[in-house]
């Protein structure tokens with residue numbers, strides 16, 4: 001976690017959870033798995049459980065302390081929708097994101113089915129989708145993981161994105177309907193699996209055809225910047241157009257945010273409530 005991320009498409013990271021479990025071939029050389037033991041050795045308390053999935057109550061309020069607007073990557077060291085993540089904890093992470101709505105949040109998961117389930121429960125409670133300042137995304141690395149796009153499409157939200165990183169093979173017939181943004185990148189690290197130009201270029205063509213914004217992040221290699229980020233003489237650093245809340249959703253969002261602000265003004269810690277949804281009626 002830190003407020004100065006080296007990730008190309010974001011400028012801060014926030015890790016309310018740490019640790020994870022490998023779920024597919026994209027996880028083989030997981031960066032978070034490699035880094036966690038080092039952080040543990042350096043005595044960073046948050047990593048005392050090494051790479052075991054852990055929720056950190058104390059981290060929940062961090063974005064509220066960053067007064068300047070940032071693009072925040074949520075969970076660079078974990079997966080917020082991990083099997084062991086409690087819905088109550090996920091909900092409280094979202095309450096922070098609603099309160100500190102001067103930031104943009106990018107949430108990336110390899111478990112978009114759980115993300116969709118959460119968004120459905122959220123919608124039933126508050127009757128508006130995840131608002132546009134929170135971008136909901138999934139990672140896809142090969143044809144076997146393409147099914148995650150369908151799960152992502154079921155997430156009730158305004159902005160959806162896909163990270164095709166590490167891209168491990170040529171992807172066939174990628175349906176990008178209702179997807180706003182795509183990140184493409186090769187793997188980096190000591191055991192990186194090289195990305196072929198044809199795989200990346202073909203995917204760029206599929207995105208262009210379906211009018212989806214593209215961010216070509218890196219070729220990958222031993223270090224993230226080893227191969228640069230130019231492909232066939234071009235760079236792609238596009239971002240999606242920001243959407244605004246529909247009036248009806250804006251009203252409901254404002255009501256929720258006002259209730260949260262009120263609780264905070266009374267010095268009640270919004271992130272400590274077990275079932276925040278039960279005390280806020282909108």
Ligand code: SF4
Nearest residue numbers: 020021022027030110
């Ligand atoms: S889902 Fe992400 S954080 Fe979890 S093991 Fe896979 S690559 Fe690592």
